[in-house]
Amino acid sequence: MTTKLLAVLFAAALTSTTCFSQASQPAVVEDFKPSSLNQPGQEYPQVNSQGYARFKIKAPKADSVRVSLGLGGRGGTILTKGEDGFWTGTTAGPMDEGFHYYNVTIDGGKFNDPGALNYYGSVRWESGIEIPAHDQDFYALKEVPHGNVQQILFPSKSTNTARRAFVYTPPSYEKDKSKKYPVLYLQHGWGEDETAWSNQGHANLIMDNLIAEGKIKPFIIVMTYGMTNEVKFGKIREFKIDPFQTVLVDELIPYVDANFRTLTNRDNRAMAGLSMGGMETKMITLNKPETFGYYGLLSGGVYAPEDLNGKAKPKLVFISCGSKERPDGVTKAATDLKAAGYNAVSYVSDKTAHEFLTWRRSLHELAPLLFNK
Amino acid sequence: MTTKLLAVLFAAALTSTTCFSQASQPAVVEDFKPSSLNQPGQEYPQVNSQGYARFKIKAPKADSVRVSLGLGGRGGTILTKGEDGFWTGTTAGPMDEGFHYYNVTIDGGKFNDPGALNYYGSVRWESGIEIPAHDQDFYALKEVPHGNVQQILFPSKSTNTARRAFVYTPPSYEKDKSKKYPVLYLQHGWGEDETAWSNQGHANLIMDNLIAEGKIKPFIIVMTYGMTNEVKFGKIREFKIDPFQTVLVDELIPYVDANFRTLTNRDNRAMAGLSMGGMETKMITLNKPETFGYYGLLSGGVYAPEDLNGKAKPKLVFISCGSKERPDGVTKAATDLKAAGYNAVSYVSDKTAHEFLTWRRSLHELAPLLFNK
Numbered sequence: 001m002t003t004k005l006l007a008v009l010f011a012a013a014l015t016s017t018t019c020f021s022q023a024s025q026p027a028v029v030e031d032f033k034p035s036s037l038n039q040p041g042q043e044y045p046q047v048n049s050q051g052y053a054r055f056k057i058k059a060p061k062a063d064s065v066r067v068s069l070g071l072g073g074r075g076g077t078i079l080t081k082g083e084d085g086f087w088t089g090t091t092a093g094p095m096d097e098g099f100h101y102y103n104v105t106i107d108g109g110k111f112n113d114p115g116a117l118n119y120y121g122s123v124r125w126e127s128g129i130e131i132p133a134h135d136q137d138f139y140a141l142k143e144v145p146h147g148n149v150q151q152i153l154f155p156s157k158s159t160n161t162a163r164r165a166f167v168y169t170p171p172s173y174e175k176d177k178s179k180k181y182p183v184l185y186l187q188h189g190w191g192e193d194e195t196a197w198s199n200q201g202h203a204n205l206i207m208d209n210l211i212a213e214g215k216i217k218p219f220i221i222v223m224t225y226g227m228t229n230e231v232k233f234g235k236i237r238e239f240k241i242d243p244f245q246t247v248l249v250d251e252l253i254p255y256v257d258a259n260f261r262t263l264t265n266r267d268n269r270a271m272a273g274l275s276m277g278g279m280e281t282k283m284i285t286l287n288k289p290e291t292f293g294y295y296g297l298l299s300g301g302v303y304a305p306e307d308l309n310g311k312a313k314p315k316l317v318f319i320s321c322g323s324k325e326r327p328d329g330v331t332k333a334a335t336d337l338k339a340a341g342y343n344a345v346s347y348v349s350d351k352t353a354h355e356f357l358t359w360r361r362s363l364h365e366l367a368p369l370l371f372n373k
Numbered sequence: 374m375t376t377k378l379l380a381v382l383f384a385a386a387l388t389s390t391t392c393f394s395q396a397s398q399p400a401v402v403e404d405f406k407p408s409s410l411n412q413p414g415q416e417y418p419q420v421n422s423q424g425y426a427r428f429k430i431k432a433p434k435a436d437s438v439r440v441s442l443g444l445g446g447r448g449g450t451i452l453t454k455g456e457d458g459f460w461t462g463t464t465a466g467p468m469d470e471g472f473h474y475y476n477v478t479i480d481g482g483k484f485n486d487p488g489a490l491n492y493y494g495s496v497r498w499e500s501g502i503e504i505p506a507h508d509q510d511f512y513a514l515k516e517v518p519h520g521n522v523q524q525i526l527f528p529s530k531s532t533n534t535a536r537r538a539f540v541y542t543p544p545s546y547e548k549d550k551s552k553k554y555p556v557l558y559l560q561h562g563w564g565e566d567e568t569a570w571s572n573q574g575h576a577n578l579i580m581d582n583l584i585a586e587g588k589i590k591p592f593i594i595v596m597t598y599g600m601t602n603e604v605k606f607g608k609i610r611e612f613k614i615d616p617f618q619t620v621l622v623d624e625l626i627p628y629v630d631a632n633f634r635t636l637t638n639r640d641n642r643a644m645a646g647l648s649m650g651g652m653e654t655k656m657i658t659l660n661k662p663e664t665f666g667y668y669g670l671l672s673g674g675v676y677a678p679e680d681l682n683g684k685a686k687p688k689l690v691f692i693s694c695g696s697k698e699r700p701d702g703v704t705k706a707a708t709d710l711k712a713a714g715y716n717a718v719s720y721v722s723d724k725t726a727h728e729f730l731t732w733r734r735s736l737h738e739l740a741p742l743l744f745n746k
Contacts, residue, residue: 058483162516
């Protein structure tokens with residue numbers, strides 16, 4: 001079951017899930033603006049009010065330039081060369097709201113768009129573009145007190161190195177030096193790393209805004225690299241959770257508890273993850289039910305009542321995905337868990353697929369449910 | 374004088390300063406290994422024990438692929454296409470030890486090497502490569518207690534936004550909650566940003582190692598973006614220090630002093646910067662001599678005794694550059710300052726140019742001299 005689930009997650013991660021909402025497209029409105037994720041001063045890529053993306057890339061002597069976004073398996077967006085040596089093109093339809101990874105194929109080689117910022121996904125630094133979402137306010141940078149995101153280097157005997165994690169501390173953390181906080185351990189997906197949740201996920205801004213609105217009890221978030229053992233596509237069956245479980249449970253958690261003001265009991269510790277990070281969350285919470293009190297799977301599979309049977313009961317099981325994924329499975333799993341007496345909550349992100357807007361929204365839904373029991 | 378200095382710094386920053394040490398080169402030793410700055414799992418670019426770099430980039434249908442590194446103004450390293458669709462090439466000679474930015478021109482367009490990690494320089498995210506230095510131990514990741522590097526978002530009324538800075542706190546920071554620390558404000562160069570000193574500069578590791586060896590008094594480092602007003606090449610004369618000085622002195626320093634355990638008097642506050650950051654350091658320390666007690670210019674110009682005349686006397690003036698820059702000017706400036714009664718120290722990094730190994734070494738020399746008077 002686990003390897004099958006992993007196969008599904010891999011497939012979801014590797015398939016370009018940029019969907020077009022209609023077969024017949026409306027006329028393209030010429031109100032394109034630079035994407036909010038462009039490198040400083042770069043005019044392209046651009047996005048219009050309908051969600052179309054337009055690309056412009058200089059390569060005067062190239063024979064072909066193609067952007068991976070736009071037509072999924074059908075080859076993305078093919079750019080055409082102008083007399084000025086710039087290749088331009090617009091997606092064939094509006095794209096889903098939110099964040100998308102992409103890359104550019106130039107004469108058969110895979111490169112990034114020099115206009116866009118880079119984000120680690122698919123085991124490489126990819127270009128990123130943002131289609132403004134109608135609900136983007138919840139992860140906007142606002143004039144509210146801001147928490148910090150700090151890089152820590154923690155000792156790891158099992159991997160014989162110092163490993164990196166990022167720790168979000170809420171705005172109040174430096175004020176009241178006696179207060180201790182619950183901790184959420186939050187994992188990225190396959191091919192991503194510990195930078196994903198703060199870079200493309202805006203986890204820190206989501207928290208800052210929720211805290212400013214008084215909607216959540218402030219807590220710490222810890223994000224580290226979850227592909228401790230390499231997971232190559234095609235070798236999924238060889239995946240073992242043990243190396244990462246050791247790093248997380250035996251090395252990182254004790255380090256965080258020793259170096260931050262944390263509440264160290266099970267009911268003040270949560271684990272959640274997206275996609276493959278959800279699968280890791282499921283495996284580790286089931287192996288170590290005494291360590292975590294709250295579980296979250298974001299586009300990362302489900303728990304069945306029998307998975308939890310006979311173990312320390314979780315305070316909360318949160319299961320989510322995008323409406324363009326498999327929402328029925330998520331909803332049914334929560335229904336089954338509730339029927340079996342568990343506190344289970346499902347969430348389906350409207351009109352999104354296996355991408356980061358689904359997970360930003362999922363974190364926004366999950367956070368108020370944590371550490372309240 | 375200031376604009377002339379800035380012109381020199383711009384020229385230094387924009388000129389590819391990768392020098393070859395000999396006219397006649399030794400035979401290339403075939404012991405190439407992946408650069409330490411490659412993306413995970415990437416075999417290329419590679420570096421050999423002599424300092425040659427070898428590149429391998431897939432672009433089967435391209436007509437020309439050229440790497441900017443290797444021959445400076447003479448066009449870099451031209452790659453040649455193999456039957457497998459990969460373009461390969463080796464620099465014509467050994468490169469200087471340390472970190473180098475580069476990019477790849479493919480059929481006339483400028484892209485990055487998909488094998489290498491990216492670093493912000495030249496107002497774009499560039500590819501980076503590391504030629505192992507004989508003295509690299511001082512910035513190596515070792516089994517010592519590690520400080521944290523945290524991203525803060527501080528309110529800035531003058532620019533009407535929350536601005537980002539990175540704050541290094543020493544390993545002891547979370548242990549003794551009553552201890553307060555001095556602060557070094559450390560600036561990047563033209564075209565770089567607040568990520569430079571920890572990413573390509575390894576400022577945190579340099580500090581961790583010096584602290585572990587008992588060679589310095591632990592202090593905090595704060596790094597923020599110094600090109601608050603845009604500085605375009607060709608518009609140098611329009612550069613004004615005021616916008617950045619306001620952000621630094623009136624907004625960032627009060628925020629840091631309110632949110633970290635800092636010693637807030639002049640003699641516990643230093644400012645230093647590399648290249649254009651050195652020029653900013655000079656301007657701001659001369660405008661605000663009551664704010665900073667220690668000054669450092671790293672490949673960023675010099676102070677003359679008459680610059681400091683009649684102002685609050687600095688505890689230390691540190692001036693450095695690479696031996697391939699203008700070391701005589703740096704040495705002479707320190708001599709003149711000492712003759713005029715100032716505590717001045719010069720440092721010349723051996724066999725390096727206007728690049729990051731010069732600045733890593735400079736920080737390593739500067740740190741033990743700070744906050745000791």
